[in-house]
Amino acid sequence: xxxxxxxxxxxxxxxxxxxxxxxxxxxxxxxxxxxxxxxxxxxxxxxxxxxxxxxxxxxxxxxxxxxxxxxxxxxxxxxxxxxxxEQQQVKVEFWSK
Numbered sequence: 001x002x003x004x005x006x007x008x009x010x011x012x013x014x015x016x017x018x019x020x021x022x023x024x025x026x027x028x029x030x031x032x033x034x035x036x037x038x039x040x041x042x043x044x045x046x047x048x049x050x051x052x053x054x055x056x057x058x059x060x061x062x063x064x065x066x067x068x069x070x071x072x073x074x075x076x077x078x079x080x081x082x083x084x085x086e087q088q089q090v091k092v093e094f095w096s097k
Contacts, residue, residue: 002010020026040046
Protein backbone atom coordinates (compact mmCIF):
# COMPACT_ATOMS: atom_id res chain seq x y z
CA UNK A 1 0.00 0.00 0.00
CA UNK A 2 1.25 3.45 0.91
CA UNK A 3 4.58 3.81 2.60
CA UNK A 4 4.88 6.12 5.61
CA UNK A 5 6.73 8.59 3.39
CA UNK A 6 3.91 8.58 0.83
CA UNK A 7 1.30 9.02 3.57
CA UNK A 8 3.28 11.97 4.93
CA UNK A 9 3.43 13.53 1.45
CA UNK A 10 -0.34 13.15 1.00
CA UNK A 11 -0.97 14.60 4.45
CA UNK A 12 1.26 17.59 3.67
CA UNK A 13 -0.46 18.01 0.29
CA UNK A 14 -3.88 17.97 1.97
CA UNK A 15 -2.80 20.57 4.51
CA UNK A 16 -1.27 22.75 1.77
CA UNK A 17 -4.47 22.58 -0.28
CA UNK A 18 -6.61 23.37 2.76
CA UNK A 19 -4.35 26.30 3.68
CA UNK A 20 -4.48 27.64 0.12
CA UNK A 21 -8.27 27.22 -0.01
CA UNK A 22 -8.75 29.02 3.31
CA UNK A 23 -6.16 31.73 2.67
CA UNK A 24 -7.28 35.38 2.82
CA UNK A 25 -6.27 35.79 -0.84
CA UNK A 26 -8.46 32.88 -1.94
CA UNK A 27 -11.37 34.08 0.19
CA UNK A 28 -11.01 37.53 -1.41
CA UNK A 29 -11.04 35.92 -4.88
CA UNK A 30 -14.22 33.95 -4.06
CA UNK A 31 -15.83 37.08 -2.62
CA UNK A 32 -14.99 39.05 -5.78
CA UNK A 33 -16.21 36.18 -7.97
CA UNK A 34 -19.51 36.09 -6.07
CA UNK A 35 -19.99 39.84 -6.44
CA UNK A 36 -19.10 39.71 -10.14
CA UNK A 37 -21.58 36.88 -10.72
CA UNK A 38 -24.31 38.72 -8.82
CA UNK A 39 -23.65 41.91 -10.79
CA UNK A 40 -23.74 39.99 -14.08
CA UNK A 41 -26.95 38.19 -13.07
CA UNK A 42 -28.65 41.44 -12.07
CA UNK A 43 -27.38 43.47 -15.03
CA UNK A 44 -29.94 45.14 -17.32
CA UNK A 45 -28.71 43.01 -20.23
CA UNK A 46 -29.25 39.78 -18.31
CA UNK A 47 -32.66 40.91 -17.07
CA UNK A 48 -33.63 41.70 -20.68
CA UNK A 49 -32.48 38.22 -21.75
CA UNK A 50 -34.55 36.57 -18.99
CA UNK A 51 -37.59 38.67 -19.93
CA UNK A 52 -37.23 37.70 -23.61
CA UNK A 53 -36.82 34.04 -22.60
CA UNK A 54 -39.95 34.22 -20.42
CA UNK A 55 -41.98 35.79 -23.23
CA UNK A 56 -40.72 33.21 -25.73
CA UNK A 57 -41.73 30.41 -23.36
CA UNK A 58 -45.19 31.93 -22.89
CA UNK A 59 -45.57 32.20 -26.67
CA UNK A 60 -44.46 28.58 -27.06
CA UNK A 61 -46.99 27.49 -24.44
CA UNK A 62 -49.76 29.42 -26.18
CA UNK A 63 -48.75 27.94 -29.54
CA UNK A 64 -48.77 24.46 -27.99
CA UNK A 65 -52.28 25.02 -26.59
CA UNK A 66 -53.48 26.32 -29.96
CA UNK A 67 -51.90 23.35 -31.74
CA UNK A 68 -53.57 20.95 -29.31
CA UNK A 69 -56.92 22.65 -29.91
CA UNK A 70 -56.50 22.38 -33.70
CA UNK A 71 -55.48 18.72 -33.49
CA UNK A 72 -58.46 17.92 -31.27
CA UNK A 73 -60.84 19.69 -33.68
CA UNK A 74 -59.31 17.81 -36.62
CA UNK A 75 -59.72 14.49 -34.80
CA UNK A 76 -63.35 15.29 -34.06
CA UNK A 77 -63.95 16.20 -37.71
CA UNK A 78 -62.27 12.98 -38.81
CA UNK A 79 -64.53 10.96 -36.51
CA UNK A 80 -67.62 12.73 -37.85
CA UNK A 81 -66.48 12.12 -41.43
CA UNK A 82 -65.80 8.47 -40.65
CA UNK A 83 -69.29 8.06 -39.17
CA UNK A 84 -70.82 9.79 -42.19
CA UNK A 85 -68.87 7.55 -44.57
CA GLU A 86 -69.89 4.45 -42.63
CA GLN A 87 -73.54 5.54 -42.85
CA GLN A 88 -73.17 6.13 -46.59
CA GLN A 89 -71.60 2.68 -46.98
CA VAL A 90 -74.51 1.12 -45.11
CA LYS A 91 -76.98 2.98 -47.37
CA VAL A 92 -75.11 1.91 -50.51
CA GLU A 93 -75.03 -1.70 -49.37
CA PHE A 94 -78.72 -1.60 -48.45
CA TRP A 95 -79.82 -0.14 -51.79
CA SER A 96 -77.54 -2.36 -53.84
CA LYS A 97 -79.17 -5.54 -52.56
